[in-house]
Amino acid sequence: MFRxxxxxxxDYKDESQGTQKLLDLLTDESLTQAVGEGRRTIGQLAWHLIHDDTGMLRRIGLDFKAPAAKSEPPQSAAVIAATxxxxxxxxxxAASQWSDEKLLESHNIFGEVWENGLTMQLFIKHEVHHRGQLTVLMRQAGLPVAGLYGxxxxxxxxxxxxxPK
Known part of the structure; x- marks a missing residue:
């Protein structure tokens, strides 16, 4: 939990730079790659990292610019990366406008009461989780993968x- x-x-600067490195490697052709039938494609997964469909940060009052929830992913990898x-x-x-005390406030998130500092930590972990999925799909699509933690x-x-193997 962030204090x-x-x-x-x-932390978010570091993690978002890693995500950006991956998104910058996507191609328009790769956006339709899915792990299997009925699963998210690279384009859908990449877009999920951008728009606020879970609303975690909005639920705690962080006001930032992002595409609308449930919006369709662009067909352009460059547009996804730029967005x-x-x-x-x-x-x-938006976060830089907050005080440390704001992190101690609590909100109902997915039926549980979380302090804002926890919500912000879980927001980053959510991104890292989906970024891992993205690297698998990128490999399946024949794309190079950027090193994130090595x-x-x-x-x-x-x-x-x-x-190393």
Whole structure:
């Protein structure tokens, strides 16, 4: 749970940069790749990382610019990546207006009472969870994957090394 706004901002800056690296590698052709029939495509999953369909941050009163919930994903990977960049910047700007005391306020989130600091932490974990799903779909689509917490296979190879198995 975040106890200071500064901690949230630092953590979200790092995590959103990782997400941005992945989104910047998407292609228009890859957006239809799904893990299986009836499952989210890369385009749907990437868009889910951008629009506020769960409303976690809005439910705690954070006011930021994002596409409307349940909006259809664009057919352009570049538009998705640019929209994420704008939304992440807007979240950081909105959070910077909060005081640390605001993190201690509580709200009903999905039928449970959570402090805002917890909601913000779980918002980031939610993004990381779906980012992991995105990397699997990217591999299935034949796309390179950016290293997030260490080098990816492609990045190991660029360093002239063999990736550990």
């Amino acid at each position: 200071t706004v500064k901690d949230f901002i630092e 994420y960049r704008e939304t992440a910047a807007s979240i950081l700007e 080098p990816s296979k492609e990045e190991w190879e660029q360093m002239g090394m063999t990736a």
